[in-house]
Amino acid sequence: MNTPAHSHPISGLILAGGLARRMGGLDKGLADYRARPMIVSVLERLRPQVSEVLINANRHQTQYAAFGHPVISDHITDFAGPLAGIAAGMRASRHALLLCVPCDAPLLAADLAPRLLAALLETDAEIAVASSAGQTQPVFCLCRTQLLPGLQQFLQQGGRKVDHWQNSIKCVHVRFDDASAFCNINTLDELEALAASDTYRAETGSSP
Secondary structure, X not given: OOOOXXXXXXXXXXXXXXXXXXXXXXXXXXXXXXXXXXXXXXHHHHHHHOOEEEEEEOOOHHHHHOOXXXXXXXXXXXXXXXXXXXXXXXXXOXXXXXXXXXXXXXXXXXXXXXXXXXHHHHHXXXXXXXXXXXXXXXXXXXXXXXHXXXXXXXXXXXXXXXXXXXXXXXXXXXXXXXXXXXXXXXXXXXXXXXXXXXXXXXXXXXXX
């Protein structure tokens, strides 16, 4: 694994701790995509951008550990959402910067880390968040791990929405032109549609 800037090493966190209710409880990171678990595609795109990878999972931890990276679980019980996973990642990170991505984004942008890092440093922000097609992508973000105490307080006060927390701190948004890099999958129908799409064929070289 590498880092976008040797003087600013980054820990990568894959968020796989949700219940995936819209997928009937299927663990999205382990769902079949390109004849292998979907998280493998995310790992392949994330590894070159960071110095270490962490996986946040609250079930099937043994299966996730088989991918060769530390698996961490939420400190808050009852599946409290992505923010609980981000807090767990901040605790476990070996570096001052944490790049967060969901486990269901197999077309993850290959330049996500360097572009978010550049914006973070240029603006002296506390967190850099991706946006595309006019929409903010809150769980695709690069944050300073020193934010952990404030995030813990936000969670303890009942806060759960990622964008609400991000809007409460110094945040910079970074626009990406390729919206497909953020097409995270929430249903089995969406998974099948992506596999049949032109974007999928371009990525894999497969035929319709």
